[in-house]
Amino acid sequence: MSLDTASPTARRHGSNAGQPLTRRDGLLKVTGRATYAADNHPDGMLYAVTAISRIARGRVTALDVGAARAHAGVVEVLTPANRPPLAHDPDEKMPPFGFRVEVLQDDTVRYVGQPIALVVAETLEAATEAAALLDPQYEIADARTDRSNGDRFGLAAVGIGAPPRTVHGDLAAGLAAATHVTEAEYETPAQYHNAMEPHAVVAEWHGDRVTLDMPNQAMALSCAAYGAYFDIPAENVLIRSPFLGGGFGSKAILNGPQILAILAARMLKRPVKLVLTRTQMYGPVGHRGHTWQKLRIGTDAQGRLTALHHHALCATSSFDEFIEPAANASLPLYDSPAILVEHEGLRLDIGTPGPMRAPGEASGSAALEVAMDEAAVACGMDPLEFRLANYAETEPGTGRPFSSKALRECYLEGAKRFGWAGRPLEPRQMRDENGFLVGWGMGTAVFHCPHFPAEARATLRADGTALVETAGADMGQGAWTALAQIAAEALGLDPDQVEFHSGISTLPDGGIAGGSGHTASAGLALNNAGEDAIAKLAAIATADPASPLFGAGNIGVVARSGRLHRIDDEGRSESYVDILARAGQAEVIGTAKAARDPAIAEAHAMFSHGAVFAEVKVDPDLGQIRATRLVGAFAAGRVINPRLVRSQYFGGMIWGTSFALHEEAVTDRRTGRIMNADLAEYHVPVNADVPSLDAILIEEDDPYVNPLGIKGVGEIGITGTVGAIANAVWHATGVRVRRFPVRIEDLLIARA
Amino acid sequence: MNRFDYIRPVSVSEAIAAAAVPGSAYLAAGTNLLDLMKVGTTRPERVIDITRLPGLDRIEWLPDGGVRIAAMVRNSDLAYDERFARTFPAVAEALLSGASAQLRNAATVGGNLMQRTRCAYFHDLASACNRRVAGSGCDARDGENRLHAVLGWSEHCIATHPSDFCVPLVALDALVEVEGPHGAREIPVDLLHALPGATPERETALAPGELVVALRLPAEAADFSGNARYLKLRERTSYAFAVVSAAAALELEGKLIRKARVALGGVAAKPWRAREAEVALTGMPASAEAFAKAAEIALADALPSGDNAFKIELARRIVVRALSLAFEGTPEVMPALPASPFSTTAGAIHVA
């Protein structure tokens, strides 16, 4: 399917939603006119630079503040000795999901890369040099960096408030009933978001009001949190975040360096800018935590699951908890009479992990999908056949119906497009014309569908155009475009008649751009605001004897192409312009708040699904791997913009390729220092690593997930893909690699 | 204080005079030097910008068929010079397998030869590193050393030299022309980079202030043009340093190997010429056994310096493969994925 094909629903209804429009902000971005946070330079601005610790655990015993202060251009050096107070205790979490932050509360060092001072100077160069002059001295304690020396602990919650342990049925009985039990351990490394745009803030105070130019995925929550730290009402915090150069979860949560920069701006009564360097992004701004996952899968003689046990040991920091909800990935997918998923924490001297694109699902699905492949092999079954045999018609354990689930169609369409049929069961059976080993693998993709409360405003103007507003975030995913399409649809206008304002916290709360829920959440609010505006316009028209719509109040009207039509007689209509002109009104304003109906949510399991098929080639002697083909078929409810949706799937599948074959933070086990904290050595895929990609959009009509029927597409592409590639590597080579990323030597040593 | 003088000399002699002052560093494209200055691994007091020196941007063909490449020629310009790529195809392939297109457009011949190790501990000021601070210790020795040396290392340093370009250069007996405070001299590339021994801080044979002005490939190096390859294993298909790499060049008479050249990259503190393997191949008919034997010999002295025993076996296998690819013949056109084992993949569309 080409990128320019509208979705079938759109073709049917001739609507705006469903059209493959290009990004509204594309031109600004490719011409360099989109201004990111760090592009702001208010008059009198100072530059802040954090000095960071190079030890993982201990105390700072000395800082040469004198030398730093003496450096020309230095205005202030903040250390625990002089850091002004904050109104919220940084050693306490910030509800609903802010972490403890390191803001110079004391001289304790908890991880490498922790801010231990903030230097503010007239130039970036002066601040950078003075930060180096601080020459910290430490009292060093042994760093806990691995399973061998970290402290294990029990958990109250995983992810963001999810249960750490869930039991369905009797695991022991299920295992006893099995003819095969497949058991193995899988390891996923620490990974870092590495958004192209580093975390940045330009903070400017006016009395007790502050303006923050910063990339931000959750503006309303952030305003409240900054308000709490600085003892001002949330509405005194103005966040401007028109563009984000990627967020992936790391720009949804407050972090220490940014708080310090804002504090410095208040203290010095001048605007302050802080931009983290790439290396400084490895520590205080979250990462995907290291996991060790054990899976046990019991199967009977027919290849049906009798038991599924997923245990995840997940690294977090010594002072806070973010636990990858990895094992929970085993809850919604496969039908098993007994399921036990459980998590354990591991305290290490690292920065607190955080949500990173598909938190939990990515790591958990990586392990689960490889384990399922191993179980299929144990049963002598084709991996796709095995998954179909264990297809969950209702949510495993709870029996709740799925709000919609076109996973079977994904499996079948994906397999067809890929050419899966005829795949040999045994590994090492396929070679290409050049002698490379060829393998095919697959994995199931799944992602939950959160919905965040959101608000919006829609203003119909006298000239027949509209302004729609919500404080949303465009991280490159095309939110501006898809959200404007939804609003235009509700308003009965073309998208180019709709002006869209977003990315500033004074607008109605657009909710969180996370959890793949932004289009659904902010979209529903915009839709409802649009409908509200149309209802108000209709009220004017139907009450006006001069209008052809007079008296249609009970029959109802429909909005299309800038006109209201009588539902029962489409020939009777009037344009918005005429209605407003006659009423002498400059505009009508519709507003809305939207949230998911808790009763419907309670009654249904809500997930996006997909199936990913991968082909890899492996050099039989040298172990060099290349993913050569990926086909993903995804069902995620209604598609607002197929071009943007497909690009999200592509991005997810590329990320999955990265997870499977490239990405890993390499930590020195003795010191806890990350030895590849830069983009030269922390490998993400380059163009030459990205195989031929195909993403199939499977139609799905979901009447429950929200009134618009929209699920999420931003994260699901990673899940499924990691396992599919690892399974393809096995199929090519016969070597089962259970630690990510798969490396050359994994395939080599096995042959030597 | 991180202040330095920036000097832009107008002639080679002026540059050398400027660099004679201790604490000076030559600045070519800066793709390596500036990164090192930013992290503080090097803190030169004087930066001598040699990018605008006259006459250092030429590729000259010598009457005997050899070639002289001035030090400021850009990596891309050299790799895409048609005559050069035809005559020394393995060198062009090695160049195009290094870094990224943007870096190759900037990086110079001299800078590539003189680039420093990528050992992470060398770049981390909080780590002990004998190469950065003589006598301070080596934190790589018991650290994350999966990709460190397996040949020619010492207890004092286990770093590798990262250049791809240098690998076929040592195989082909290239030499550099150097000018310095004490005049001009020539150094074979094979002797340019030092093994660490007890003095890893002495990285090259250059004396302080000496400037590489040109690189020369002898006419005989062209004899291998029909059967020369560079092959590089890496952790992504492009834009990554070698896990191990090999250059192989053969001069054939039918199946008989008249002359052989073999060198390895990513295995030692210098590009590693495997002369004994070459001797074993000379006069032999090309065969899988002969290549395997050569590989055995090339790695006979190899020892893991840490968590990297796999590199020894990998190096053997890449020598065998590079030799067989060389025997098959230099490809008609530069592969779309230069130096990749997948360079032969039909339909490869990406230029790395």
Ligand SMILES: Cc1cc2nc3c(=O)[nH]c(=O)nc-3n(C[C@H](O)[C@H](O)[C@H](O)COP(=O)(O)OP(=O)(O)OC[C@H]3O[C@@H](n4cnc5c(N)ncnc54)[C@H](O)[C@@H]3O)c2cc1C
């Ligand atoms: C992200 C990244 C990836 C890379 N990947 C690869 C790779 O895969 N393979 C590879 O081979 N290389 C790779 N490189 C390294 C790259 O090839 C070198 O950085 C480049 O060749 C250096 O050339 P330059 O002109 O920029 O040198 P500079 O950075 O200017 O100088 C490098 C060093 O050489 C000295 N120097 C420069 N010119 C002379 C001269 N004429 N005489 C004496 N001394 C001199 C300088 O003082 C300095 O110490 C990579 C680099 C980066 C940043």
Ligand code: SF4
């Ligand atoms: S291996 Fe060499 S460069 Fe690396 S830390 Fe040791 S001495 Fe330094």
